[in-house]
Amino acid sequence: xPTDVERWKDEVYGEEIREHLMEFxxxxxxSIPEDEQDAWFERFKWxxxxxxxxxxxxxxxxxxxxxxxxxxxxxxxxxGEIAEEYATGPAENPEFGGAYCDWTTxxxxxxxxxxxxxxxxxxxKLEDNGLSTQQACxxxxxxxxGCPVAGKDKHELIDAWPIARDxxxxxxxDEDHTxxxxxxxxxxxxxxxxxGQGDINDLALEPARKEIEGEEVTGFNVRVxxxxxxxxxxxxxxxxxxxxxxxxxEVAGGLSALFREHGDRENRYNARIKFLVDEWxxxxxxxxxxxxxxxxxxxxxxxxxxxEYTYNTGIQEGHNDHVGVHExxxxxxxxxxxxxxxxxxxxxxxELADLAEEYGSGEVRLTQRQNVIVTDVPEENLDELLDEPLxxxxxxxxxxxxxxxxxxxxxxxxSLSIVETKNRQVRYARWLKENVELPDDHEEFHIHLSGCTAxxxxxxxxxxxxxxxKTRKNGDPVEAFDVGLGGGLGEDPRFADWIAMRxxxxxxxxxxxxxxxxxxxxxxxxxxxxxxxxxxxxxxLADLLEPEETDYEDPYMHNTKKTxxxxxxxxxxxxxxxxxxxxxxxxxxxx
Amino acid sequence: MPTAVRILDDGAWIxxxxxxxxxxxxxxxxxxxxxxxxxxxxxxxxxxxEVDVTETTILARAAGQCVTCGASAVSGxxxxxRIVGPDRRFAPLSSGDVRTPQRRRRQ
Numbered sequence: 001x002p003t004d005v006e007r008w009k010d011e012v013y014g015e016e017i018r019e020h021l022m023e024f025x026x027x028x029x030x031s032i033p034e035d036e037q038d039a040w041f042e043r044f045k046w047x048x049x050x051x052x053x054x055x056x057x058x059x060x061x062x063x064x065x066x067x068x069x070x071x072x073x074x075x076x077x078x079x080g081e082i083a084e085e086y087a088t089g090p091a092e093n094p095e096f097g098g099a100y101c102d103w104t105t106x107x108x109x110x111x112x113x114x115x116x117x118x119x120x121x122x123x124x125k126l127e128d129n130g131l132s133t134q135q136a137c138x139x140x141x142x143x144x145x146g147c148p149v150a151g152k153d154k155h156e157l158i159d160a161w162p163i164a165r166d167x168x169x170x171x172x173x174d175e176d177h178t179x180x181x182x183x184x185x186x187x188x189x190x191x192x193x194x195x196g197q198g199d200i201n202d203l204a205l206e207p208a209r210k211e212i213e214g215e216e217v218t219g220f221n222v223r224v225x226x227x228x229x230x231x232x233x234x235x236x237x238x239x240x241x242x243x244x245x246x247x248x249x250e251v252a253g254g255l256s257a258l259f260r261e262h263g264d265r266e267n268r269y270n271a272r273i274k275f276l277v278d279e280w281x282x283x284x285x286x287x288x289x290x291x292x293x294x295x296x297x298x299x300x301x302x303x304x305x306x307x308e309y310t311y312n313t314g315i316q317e318g319h320n321d322h323v324g325v326h327e328x329x330x331x332x333x334x335x336x337x338x339x340x341x342x343x344x345x346x347x348x349x350x351e352l353a354d355l356a357e358e359y360g361s362g363e364v365r366l367t368q369r370q371n372v373i374v375t376d377v378p379e380e381n382l383d384e385l386l387d388e389p390l391x392x393x394x395x396x397x398x399x400x401x402x403x404x405x406x407x408x409x410x411x412x413x414x415s416l417s418i419v420e421t422k423n424r425q426v427r428y429a430r431w432l433k434e435n436v437e438l439p440d441d442h443e444e445f446h447i448h449l450s451g452c453t454a455x456x457x458x459x460x461x462x463x464x465x466x467x468x469x470k471t472r473k474n475g476d477p478v479e480a481f482d483v484g485l486g487g488g489l490g491e492d493p494r495f496a497d498w499i500a501m502r503x504x505x506x507x508x509x510x511x512x513x514x515x516x517x518x519x520x521x522x523x524x525x526x527x528x529x530x531x532x533x534x535x536x537x538x539x540x541l542a543d544l545l546e547p548e549e550t551d552y553e554d555p556y557m558h559n560t561k562k563t564x565x566x567x568x569x570x571x572x573x574x575x576x577x578x579x580x581x582x583x584x585x586x587x588x589x590x591x
Numbered sequence: 592m593p594t595a596v597r598i599l600d601d602g603a604w605i606x607x608x609x610x611x612x613x614x615x616x617x618x619x620x621x622x623x624x625x626x627x628x629x630x631x632x633x634x635x636x637x638x639x640x641e642v643d644v645t646e647t648t649i650l651a652r653a654a655g656q657c658v659t660c661g662a663s664a665v666s667g668x669x670x671x672x673r674i675v676g677p678d679r680r681f682a683p684l685s686s687g688d689v690r691t692p693q694r695r696r697r698q
Binding site for chain 1: 597599600601603609610637658661
């Protein structure tokens with residue numbers, strides 16, 4: 001039997017949602033009939049609007065999809081202005097203030113506290129400047145990711161940015177692909193370092209060479225069915241296909257159509273294509289693609305470059321991320337800035353936009369590690385840019401613990417999350433920076449903190465993986481984490497092993513400190529942290545990862561999900577002003 | 592009028608009559624259960640899998656983990672709350688209530 005979501009999608013979905021959205025914006029949030037709210041909130045996701053959690057009714061998260069993380073000259077200023085004007089809620093965040101932008105692990109932008117009534121103005125401003133929220137959420141083509149310095153990088157086989165942009169232009173709004181069984185995440189990578197993270201996407205195009213009719217052709221090998229969610233992580237499977245760049249849209253569209261026709265619409269937990277690949281195997285995916293969904297003979301896979309990958313491999317050489325100053329292929333430079341947990345105040349966003357204009361081309365790019373890159377900086381501008389006060393906060397040369405921290409949205413706004421995330425990860429990073437010494441040859445150390453098993457912070461591919469949990473401490477329920485070790489990407493990607501379970505949140509920094517201290521003492525000469533973890537079995541690692549209370553203080557140990565907003569002075573659910581009208585004033589209760 | 596129940600936002604919520612009423616992240620105490628060997632499981636609700644309604648009781652199956660022993664499981668049909676009064680309002684069980692899986696009897 002089709003699910004409620006499928007039934008709602010059959011009635012209204014895709015482009016046509018916009019007309020209804022605009023009508024509701026005109027008549028106000030309270031005009032959405034109560035018995036239709038579930039359906040409309042599900043549909044609004046397609047236009048990038050996600051109703052916030054209980055206690056925050058009538059407020060929305062808005063996601064803006066920026067393919068490959070490319071923010072063209074002039075666009076960042078628009079984003080900052082929208083955040084400043086519209087993304088301000090009834091309470092401030094103690095770390096980030098009242099209005100901010102989140103840079104996500106899929107190179108997108110998230111704003112919070114958006115009022116439905118403001119959506120028409122925001123859409124107009126976005127679209128006037130080449131930006132959109134279309135298909136940023138919902139069951140269709142999501143934001144396409146890739147190496148954030150595609151076309152600029154000195155280490156690439158092929159410039160994948162035109163291909164990513166073509167796929168974006170082709171499949172955003174294409175009615176044949178707007179209603180899929182579930183989300184469809186695509187990565188297109190042309191660099192030789194593996195920065196596109198193809199392995200964890202539904203569809204990955206990865207750089208490859210192939211001799212065809214006596215000529216060496218550069219293009220992509222195709223992998224399908226990666227993803228991290230729901231304790232069912234999968235690496236994308238090689239389906240033995242090489243595609244030329246000019247045919248990428250036909251193969252990607254064929255696979256999207258295959259998913260549309262054969263994905264499970266009766267069980268959303270089984271709907272992602274990773275489960276279809278489990279069931280069918282890569283060979284059947286390939287043969288079905290060939291027989292039913294493309295009109296030309298597929299090539300077998302070419303020679304890939306995976307053995308050259310350095311990104312998130314923990315080897316401390318090459319690109320593990322894009323922070324720092326790097327020369328571009330055209331002789332200019334890009335400057336990768338660390339944004340702790342990916343959140344930047346609106347005033348800082350506007351300042352960054354000014355700096356990008358002043359010292360570069362005005363373009364800024366977002367990375368899959370929640371950081372930003374100012375591109376196209378001539379060598380003569382570098383010193384002045386690096387002297388700017390904003391770079392004291394968003395450093396190109398940060399502590400490994402600041403640089404390596406990723407966190408998802410958490411209970412601040414998200415319905416699924418079990419625990420508070422971003423503010424806690426900020427506190428963890430600061431404490432680790434002050435109290436823990438990594439060996440000098442470790443400039444990068446990745447700690448990914450995800451509030452639940454949806455894995456939006458990609459915890460399974462980090463040196464230290466934190467996944468939201470609960471436990472009891474002195475009999476009381478407290479927020480906690482499962483702690484994993486040893487995940488990463490590269491030629492032989494692997495997911496973290498979960499080593500310590502249900503560690504109270506205030507004992508996590510102590511556990512990490514104990515582990516790193518032992519690593520620094522016992523490591524073999526030149527041994528990396530990731531090698532050290534791989535050389536020990538789970539029992540040994542569990543002994544080294546000893547949870548411990550320290551002078552770290554955690555203000556979020558209680559059930560933050562039970563608050564209307566975890567940082568409000570009176571955080572009790574009954575103290576919530578929501579739902580509110582277009583001006584943010586509380587609406588009268590029904591009874 | 593029958594009570595409408597459904598799961599929303601990838602298992603984050605149970606909606607009763609189009610109102611989000613119960614969310615993940617709570618600890619529920621379970622007896623006579625099959626999620627682990629603990630006499631009383633201290634079960635963290637990580638995601639709702641199915642929801643149904645009998646004449647007066649909302650039941651749900653949930654994916655989660657016993658935080659005492661660490662066992663992960665999908666539970667049987669656990670009571671979530673009751674439909675009470677002439678206006679058929681939903682009254683949730685409190686998180687401290689001890690729950691026992693029930694047989695599902697369709698409305």
